[in-house]
Amino acid sequence: MPQDDRLYRELERRRDALVALTQDLVRIPTLNPPGRHYHDICAYLDRYLGARGFDCQMIRAKGAPADSDKYPRWNLIARREGTRPGDCVHFNGHHDVVEVGHGWTRDPFGAELDGDRIYGRGTCDMKGGIAASIIAAEAFIAAHPDHAGAIEISATADEESGGFGGVAYLAEQGFFAPDRVQHVIIPEPLHKDSICLGHRGVWWAEIETKGRIAHGSMPFLGDSAIRHMGAVLEEIEEVLYPLLATKHTAMPVIPEGARQSTLNINSIHGGEPEQEADYTGFPSACVADRCRIVIDRRFLIEEDLDEVKAEITRLLERVKAKRPTFEYDLRDLFEVVPSMTDREAPVVRSVARAIQTVLDREAGYVVSPGTYDQKHIDRIGKLKNCIAYGPGILDLAHQPDEWIGVEDMMDAARVMALTLGELLLPQ
Numbered sequence: 001m002p003q004d005d006r007l008y009r010e011l012e013r014r015r016d017a018l019v020a021l022t023q024d025l026v027r028i029p030t031l032n033p034p035g036r037h038y039h040d041i042c043a044y045l046d047r048y049l050g051a052r053g054f055d056c057q058m059i060r061a062k063g064a065p066a067d068s069d070k071y072p073r074w075n076l077i078a079r080r081e082g083t084r085p086g087d088c089v090h091f092n093g094h095h096d097v098v099e100v101g102h103g104w105t106r107d108p109f110g111a112e113l114d115g116d117r118i119y120g121r122g123t124c125d126m127k128g129g130i131a132a133s134i135i136a137a138e139a140f141i142a143a144h145p146d147h148a149g150a151i152e153i154s155a156t157a158d159e160e161s162g163g164f165g166g167v168a169y170l171a172e173q174g175f176f177a178p179d180r181v182q183h184v185i186i187p188e189p190l191h192k193d194s195i196c197l198g199h200r201g202v203w204w205a206e207i208e209t210k211g212r213i214a215h216g217s218m219p220f221l222g223d224s225a226i227r228h229m230g231a232v233l234e235e236i237e238e239v240l241y242p243l244l245a246t247k248h249t250a251m252p253v254i255p256e257g258a259r260q261s262t263l264n265i266n267s268i269h270g271g272e273p274e275q276e277a278d279y280t281g282f283p284s285a286c287v288a289d290r291c292r293i294v295i296d297r298r299f300l301i302e303e304d305l306d307e308v309k310a311e312i313t314r315l316l317e318r319v320k321a322k323r324p325t326f327e328y329d330l331r332d333l334f335e336v337v338p339s340m341t342d343r344e345a346p347v348v349r350s351v352a353r354a355i356q357t358v359l360d361r362e363a364g365y366v367v368s369p370g371t372y373d374q375k376h377i378d379r380i381g382k383l384k385n386c387i388a389y390g391p392g393i394l395d396l397a398h399q400p401d402e403w404i405g406v407e408d409m410m411d412a413a414r415v416m417a418l419t420l421g422e423l424l425l426p427q
């Protein structure tokens with residue numbers, strides 16, 4: 001892929017605009033939960049992109065999980081046609097950010113520029129990525145106004161809480177249908193030299209053990225659900241964890257510790273409910289008649305979800321065979337199958353060549369340990385030609401003093417703009 005001096009000049013002219021756009025987006029505190037200021041950020045981008053020749057639609061995910069009149073789930077889609085038929089390249093960024101948390105030394109919504117860094121919640125994850133993709137599109141259009149196809153930019157809700165009021169909703173409405181959009185780049189912060197091909201699968205489930213309540217001074221008259229759960233936990237510890245450690249994946253998951261099947265126990269609740277914080281008395285003496293855990297199983301593209309579930313059922317049946325009064329419920333909460341785009345897919349090859357040209361190094365290929373909005377584009381939208389590529393360091397996401405580097409954003413914008421050239425200009 002050749003360098004494109006005209007394109008680079010258009011990008012360089014927009015360096016200050018990139019900083020200003022990032023700052024404006026960060027200063028709109030789109031906290032999720034509960035989902036604040038979604039309308040404000042979509043209206044801002046509607047004005048911004050509308051002024052640059054994009055046709056914009058603001059779409060509320062009416063009736064989606066968490067959508068309410070108090071906290072409506074707003075999304076923005078902007079599309080700009082080229083001068084001739086061709087493919088559509090779509091940049092999708094989530095506009096929501098996670099809670100601020102403690103430990104900040106900067107104003108989380110101040111978007112302070114200090115040297116090369118802009119600080120604030122959402123700078124890295126992922127308003128810097130959204131801004132970089134917008135500036136890339138602007139510069140590309142200015143340098144090559146005669147391009148083919150179309151460019152789309154979307155800012156979507158709720159990625160941090162599953163994406164159901166965002167990309168999932170838009171995909172259900174047909175916005176990612178393969179006849180409408182052919183290439184999708186999600187500028188999540190996975191470092192400017194790496195292409196994220198997809199993610200592992202997820203299965204969340206709740207296991208409940210049952211018992212019989214009795215006075216705590218005579219536990220032999222009851223049946224402790226907590227002791228039963230203890231047996232389940234022991235089986236997980238002694239049998240399941242060693243088994244999961246043997247299941248390795250060919251997916252290039254980062255960090256490397258996630259290149260195997262994993263299981264987290266998200267929570268445990270048993271016995272009488274915890275009292276309010278201002279309760280000053282003691283608990284009462286009871287045998288626990290219920291105990292619950294929520295498990296978070298991350299599985300590999302080599303694994304089958306039915307088998308992942310059957311593994312847990314077999315485990316519970318083994319415990320039951322050892323404990324005569326053991327009873328349990330197993331409830332599915334949530335599942336996402338793994339997604340991995342082929343390395344030879346057109347968007348992957350184009351971005352890889354652009355990384356080589358801009359950064360003079362070979363692109364890295366990674367897979368995310370957790371899921372992101374690609375799952376909806378893949379499963380609901382049926383579009384496989386989708387990756388995450390964007391500036392920023394993933395480890396900084398959700399941390400105090402989150403920041404994004406301006407030069408990193410510029411480099412990622414160069415890569416994205418060259419990618420547009422490869423996909424939308426005659427070769």
Ligand SMILES: [Zn+2]
Nearest residue numbers: 125126159188
């Ligand atoms: Zn993100």
